[in-house]
Amino acid sequence: MATSKEMTSGRPFPLIFNFALPLLLGNLLQQTYSLVDAAIVGQFLGINDLAAVGAGTSVVFLILGFCNGCCGGFGIPVAQKFGARDYGTMRRLVSVSLQLAVVMSVVIAIVTSLFCADILKVMRTPETIFRNAYYYLLVTFIGVPCTFFYNLLSSIIRALGDSKTPFWFLLFSTVLNVLLDLFCILVLDWGVTGAAIATVISQGVSAGLCYFYMMRKFEILKTTVAERKFQTSLARTLLYIGVPMGLQFSITAIGSIMLQSANNALGTACVAAFTAAMRIKMFCMCPLESLGIAMATYSGQNYGAGKPERIWAGIKASGWMMLVYCAFVFVVLLLGAKTFALLFVEASELEILKDTELFLHISVIFFPVLGLLCILRYTIQGAGYTNLAMLSGVSEMIARTLVSLFAVPAWGYFAVCFGDPTAWVFADLFLIPAFIYVYGKIKRIVPPSVGVATVA
Template sequence: MKSHSLLEGSIVKGLLWFAIPLFFSNLFQTLYNTVDTILVGHFLGDASLAAMGATTAIFELIVGFATGAGAGFGIVAGHYFGAKDEAGLKKSIASSLVLSALISVVLTITAYALMPALLHVLNTPADIFAQSLTYIRIIVLFMTITVFYNLSAGMLRAVGDSLAPLAFLFLSCLINIGLDILFITRFHMGVAGAAWATIIAQFLSTLVSLGYIGLKKRILIPARHSFVYDKALVQDLGGQGLSMGFMMSIVSMGTVILQAAINNLGTTLIAAHTAARKCGSIVMMPIASVSAASSTFVAQNKGAVQYERIVEGVRISNRLGIGIALACALFVMPLNQPIIHWISGSTDPVVLQNGGTYLLVNTPFCTVLAVLLNMRNALQGLGKKIVPLVSSVIELVGKFLFSFLLIPVFGYMAVIWSEPLIWVAMTIQLLWAYSRVPEIQALKKENRTDFVYDE
């Protein structure tokens, strides 16, 4: 197997080598929607920006499931790669393709049919309802593209290649920006133009990714005999992929509930929250990239039965994540309102003040989020399926309580404080769960948790 491995050598260098391309991949992925937000806000106004923002939670719910499932399938593939089992790797990919096709069909039909009712449940304001429905229905109609892109990217990363998906996304991001400008400013297609630009760019990214696998990563192409029903493998893939998909969906369901409460606060606050969330998602990207690298690192080393290396890798990932979070907070906090203006194009003081306050409160708590994401990804890499789901349920319950008990009383300030406080509770649960992993406990009992791999 010629792909890059995280099984030996410097842990810091290995994690950074893997995380930096992941960061830029996430950056370009986020730019799809951020560029949409900037152009819609500047050229179409606050109402159209709010129309997109009102669907953000639904978009994250659907895409989150696809992303989680692809990452889960990739973790199983990473176990086989770490164990140097090429036949098992190809079988896992074959089964992943079949499961991804089924997921695509179910997601597309269900989401498209239920979308009008869901927007009503979310209390989408009447003056932006039509625009919101148009935008999100175009997105969900082509969910197959999103599912298979995430699957191909997940498999490449499972064998240590995080650079190729970066190159594909960079090209597609440029295309997306060009199409955004063309569809919104020249063809005057409104929010539908932003949706079509995103879909076309993702489609091209998927084609290039699959072509690269066919030419350069043939280890990821299953043979005909790999398409056999293996009950244990399907259960492993289903358990890991669906658990991560549902975990991401549960997280997004909490965001959907929160979005419904925000939608009751009016169009202006929806616009403020949309702009603040876009900035927040960019801040989270380098943190999430380190944690995603940690997931692949742990998965490969679990396959190779190198638990001492896993412990040290998790420790280093936490330190890297916290350091990055502090640096981001120091940059964002002094520029909170200018950032909101740059993203939204709005000069409304209500938009600027509320969006700026969101950034002032949330960005310092990204240090907690860094540990949360690292621990959750490490547990997933270890093959733990239930613990991350419990973490997501904590988030869902927390957002439910904020939405129905606190936001009606305290307004947008309760929205601002909801996620930081929930992150603290989730992090405590995940740290406890990690400390209870039998292999980790055994190492601690033997006093074998102080390792240095970076000489």
């Protein structure tokens, strides 16, 4: 039988580290999906198809980011009620979140699929890669329910202090994804569409495994008929926290779409370099995201237990972990960026290799800024102040928009490389005073009452 774990007592450093480690491995595996797709496409299908996979990356982040943000937000009230030991309300929240997920994921899948072609046209996708980019994006959008449910179920399991179970299911589906990629591309000759199909199937399998395991093994989640009934008040609580978190990702992605649109206009070679660099960067960002997600659960449980002083202790512990990792990844990317780029393109593609290396070298310098962003943003979200976290996404959007409109036309791809770092700086300038404000408030309040979300 699976067990839940409280993080409301004990030393923060080992608690956060032990919780974040399997979460990190799971995130690395999730990013492996993207790496495998891009690497196999780039090596077996060529530069144009690699560019087609990457042409809509920021749009995928816009849609899937909203879904993942909502899922993370739905897990926060669950973590708070678990920390407060209000298990009845916790189970009702889980049931309502699953019902909301069905409706939201299906609606999102239908709407985005209908407007897929229009989105790519607005982003100035080159004609040479438009058709393949369309099919890749369309399959990804159709598979939104698979992604939504995996992330929701993982968020619920993590809210109970178990970050290991989702990892094992994700490990299985990652291996499945690699095998299906090779089968769909090399055997069935489905091209980039096959890569998208392989990813969607793999995520669907992972979601199914999570659901059946969670319902069979977690005794604390066994519900009665009354607890499974839809409750409007709890739905409002979930949406009031989840939707701002989803919008935070989407607002951030709007800036990314503008940046990618500006980069798309620079030509296929720049799109291919951007695609390869983004895949590598996202992989290297996983430890920072994992620390942040761990802090959301840690913060939510300790807020629910009425122990705000432990939240500050967790900030310091995760900050030290973040700095050590940033020093490590700086050395790795400084020396090995070009080697990693060779996973996606042939050694003869000198311009693409050079641009990929430049992007990674600039990005890694600013990783400590990104690490602070992840820790503060997720901590604020864990305490229920999701509106403030959403506003930090607005800061990122403004920064990327300014770079896209003014810097890229003047300095080209070099300015594209500074798009994300500029956004991270803007976000931190907002999040630092925001956290000071939030911490001052949570030190003076009692844990939230049953069924009521605490937001700014």
